[in-house]
Amino acid sequence: MSQDAILVENLEKNFPPTYSGWRTLLLPVARLTLRALAGVSLSVRPGEALALIGANGAGKSTLLRILTTLLVPTRGRAVVAGFDVEREPARVRRQLGFHASSEGGFYGRLSARENLEFFAALNNLGRAEAAHSIARVVELLGLAAVMDRQVRTLSTGTVHRLGLARALLHAPAVLLLDEPTRSLDPLAAAEFRRFLRDDVVRQHGTTLLFASHTLAEVEQLADRVALLDAGRLLAWDTQQGLLAAAGSATLEQALQAFTSRAPTEASR
Amino acid sequence: MNPRRNLRKIALLFRRDLAIARSYRVVFVLELFQAFFGVAAFYYLSRFVQSPELTRALPQGGNYFAFALVGIAFFDYLGVAMDTFDRSIQEARQNGTLETLLVSQTSLPVILSGSAVYPFLLLAMRTVVYLGWGIALFHFPARQANWAGAILVLLMSVLAFAGLGVLSASYLLLFKRGNPAKWLVVGLSGVVGGMMYPVSVLPDSLQRVARLVPLTYSLEGMRAALLGRASLAELWPSVRALFVFAAVLLPVSFVVFSWALRRTKITGTLTHF
Numbered sequence: 176m177s178q179d180a181i182l183v184e185n186l187e188k189n190f191p192p193t194y195s196g197w198r199t200l201l202l203p204v205a206r207l208t209l210r211a212l213a214g215v216s217l218s219v220r221p222g223e224a225l226a227l228i229g230a231n232g233a234g235k236s237t238l239l240r241i242l243t244t245l246l247v248p249t250r251g252r253a254v255v256a257g258f259d260v261e262r263e264p265a266r267v268r269r270q271l272g273f274h275a276s277s278e279g280g281f282y283g284r285l286s287a288r289e290n291l292e293f294f295a296a297l298n299n300l301g302r303a304e305a306a307h308s309i310a311r312v313v314e315l316l317g318l319a320a321v322m323d324r325q326v327r328t329l330s331t332g333t334v335h336r337l338g339l340a341r342a343l344l345h346a347p348a349v350l351l352l353d354e355p356t357r358s359l360d361p362l363a364a365a366e367f368r369r370f371l372r373d374d375v376v377r378q379h380g381t382t383l384l385f386a387s388h389t390l391a392e393v394e395q396l397a398d399r400v401a402l403l404d405a406g407r408l409l410a411w412d413t414q415q416g417l418l419a420a421a422g423s424a425t426l427e428q429a430l431q432a433f434t435s436r437a438p439t440e441a442s443r
Numbered sequence: 444m445n446p447r448r449n450l451r452k453i454a455l456l457f458r459r460d461l462a463i464a465r466s467y468r469v470v471f472v473l474e475l476f477q478a479f480f481g482v483a484a485f486y487y488l489s490r491f492v493q494s495p496e497l498t499r500a501l502p503q504g505g506n507y508f509a510f511a512l513v514g515i516a517f518f519d520y521l522g523v524a525m526d527t528f529d530r531s532i533q534e535a536r537q538n539g540t541l542e543t544l545l546v547s548q549t550s551l552p553v554i555l556s557g558s559a560v561y562p563f564l565l566l567a568m569r570t571v572v573y574l575g576w577g578i579a580l581f582h583f584p585a586r587q588a589n590w591a592g593a594i595l596v597l598l599m600s601v602l603a604f605a606g607l608g609v610l611s612a613s614y615l616l617l618f619k620r621g622n623p624a625k626w627l628v629v630g631l632s633g634v635v636g637g638m639m640y641p642v643s644v645l646p647d648s649l650q651r652v653a654r655l656v657p658l659t660y661s662l663e664g665m666r667a668a669l670l671g672r673a674s675l676a677e678l679w680p681s682v683r684a685l686f687v688f689a690a691v692l693l694p695v696s697f698v699v700f701s702w703a704l705r706r707t708k709i710t711g712t713l714t715h716f
Contacts, residue, residue: 190711203617203706211711237711243546247708265550273546280539282459284466289459296455297547299448325466341543 179254180349180382181219181242186251188212188237188406207249211237213406214251219399221348224376224383226397228390228430233403235386236275239351242384243273256348272347274338274355283327287318287337290326291344298345305344312340315370331358339367343375350375352385356392368395390426400426402433409433449553456557457564464561478572485511486581500641502663503671509583510666514638516573517600517665521632521658523566524559524604525625528612531558536714545713551704552697555609563601587672596664596678599685603657606692613696613703619712632658657692660684 191205212234219225227235240246241253244264253260256270281290288309295305313319316336321329326337335358342350355371356364372395375381387393393400394414401411410417410433414426421429464470489508501510531554535541544554577583611625635642635649636658642650653659664681667673707713 200618202710202712203703205710207709243542245542245545245708245713246711247705249709265548268546268548271546273543275542280543282463282540283538284463285459289462293455293459294543294547297452297544297549299548345548 178220179218180221180223180256181217181225181384182252182254183215183217183238183242184252186212186215186238186241186253187249188234188241188246189249210406212241212248215403215406215408216251217401217408217411219382219384221382222376222380223398224372224385224396226393226400227384227386227403228388228393228400228426229403230434232405234406235403236353237406238403239273239275239353239384239386242267242349242351243271244268270348272342272345272350273352274342275353279326279334280338280341281326281334284325286323286325287329288322290337291322291341294341295344300345308344308346309340312343315343315374316340316367332360332363335359336363336367346379347381349382349384352383354387354389355385356387356389364389364392368392372396390430394426402430404434409436449550452549452553453557453560456554457560460558460561464565474569474572478569479576481515482512482573482576482581485515486577500644502641502643503666505584505670506582508581509577509670510641511639512573512577512583513666513669514662516570517597517662518633518636518638518658519566519569520563520597520600520661521604521607521636522629523562524601524608525611525629526608527559527562528555528605528608529615529622529625530562531555532612532615539714541714551700555612555700559605559608567597584670587670589668589672589674589678592668592673592675592678593665595675596661596668596681596685599682599689600657600661600665602689603661603685603692606689606696607657609696609700610692613700616700616703616707616713632656635659637662657685657688660688 188211189207190209190211191202191207192209194202194205215234215238217225227238229235237246241248241260242255244260244267247261255267258266258270260267282293285293291309291312292305295308300308313322316339318333318336318340321333326334329337339352339355342352356367359367371383376383383396385396397414399411399413400417402409402417410420412420417426417429418424421432423429423432486508489506489511493507497507498504501507503510532541535544545551574583574585578585607628611622611628614622614624631652632638635645635653636656637653638658642653642659645653660681664678664685667681668678704713
């Protein structure tokens with residue numbers, strides 16, 4: 176059993192080229208020529224918060240989706256709570272909570288409560304346990320007033336909070352979030368970051384891996400930061416370590432420094 | 444694997460679909476009337492085409508209306524089987540729940556099975572409405588029916604058709620749309636399966652093709668049970684054939700579906716539509 180909550184070793188992920196017309200029929204057997212991750216290795220300790228940062232297309236979401244078992248890696252290995260994502264996907268899923276802000280992922284004509292009850296049961300919570308857990312996350316995320324409304328009538332930010340509530344329902348050991356505060360207003364975002372840092376990570380010891388474009392969020396939440404660029408891991412350290420290595424005063428400057436030092440795609 | 448927990452989840456998926464359907468109340472009432480118009484149209488069509496020659500060609504004799512009504516009512520089970528798995532994947536892709544469902548602690552066979560319960564139960568209700576209109580207003584010969592036998596044939600048919608439906612969903616998973624498997628199965632079954640006319644009127648070559656189609660055995664068994672008062676022993680050839688289709692198609696379809704799902708996880712096209 177690994178000591179790390181998440182362990183990623185030489186992880187590579189390639190996708191097939193985009194096809195159109197009749198050539199889409201070739202997609203399932205197409206050669207995987209587009210590189211999304213190129214030999215990424217990192218680890219996250221139990222109870223640690225690690226941020227993935229980088230430009231669009233850097234590979235952050237791809238890495239998260241491999242860890243959730245929604246993508247199969249091309250090469251390399253990824254382990255969550257001691258279980259290999261390729262060989263033991265069902266065991267990996269038992270350890271995980273996942274939410275991607277880009278998707279609602281709810282049944283619009285059901286109420287918020289019906290949705291949470293539904294997903295709680297799919298994650299093996301019994302009725303009493305689900306009711307208790309729903310009450311807990313609803314209070315934490317301030318959702319009590321909307322629980323009996325159909326999800327289609329809720330604002331984007333509220334649906335996003337509902338998604339976070341769903342990811343926390345079964346008290347996962349590892350929480351994977353793709354842009355956790357996108358769509359939240361500034362006050363709600365700040366409150367949610369406090370909740371993630373103080374309650375989820377520090378109090379409950381949940382391991383947090385999140386991808387974000389908001390550097391203030393990264394500064395506030397992350398114990399360590401992994402900087403990805405075009406599928407490569409450029410740096411991976413504590414915030415202080417990154418700033419020192421880049422000779423920068425801010426995370427933004429460090430990000431620019433590391434990215435400008437990285438070899439371009441053409442020169443690789 | 445916990446069978447009790449999986450049954451609870453299947454019931455939960457059914458309740459989800461029921462709750463969503465209840466939010467569209469008018470649709471169900473419209474279905475009742477749609478069924479009435481369908482039954483009425485076939486009743487008058489059958490009166491128009493009824494002849495002694497036609498009666499002689501029908502396996503159970505009697506009137507063409509009863510023959511056609513059973514054919515139409517139970518052909519729909521094939522259509523729903525071919526549609527329901529496709530549709531549940533397509534809807535989950537569109538409303539963004541597919542990833543959440545697949546990251547949950549529920550296996551895909553349970554999700555697919557649970558998602559199929561509501562459409563099949565709705566169809567069973569529609570069948571009751573069809574036959575109900577036929578019995579109440581159009582002289583459908585219900586007194587002859589072996590209802591237990593009909594239910595047995597129906598259950599075996601649903602299992603056999605479900606295998607075809609999961610194969611069709613595998614195609615959708617891989618290629619996103621334009622499903623020739625569905626077109627081929629539904630189209631071919633419509634021509635050779637004996638929905639509107641007895642298989643015996645087809646040329647020999649097509650009669651041989653009909654023996655390869657589950658719908659043929661389903662309709663033969665259903666008509667024998669409902670119109671011919673066939674005993675369970677007399678229904679056995681149809682039930683046995685449907686059982687063989689189900690025993691082959693269901694495991695094969697789940698293997699193919701698992702392979703298709705893995706391919707979409709490799710190509711990264713799971714949520715594309």
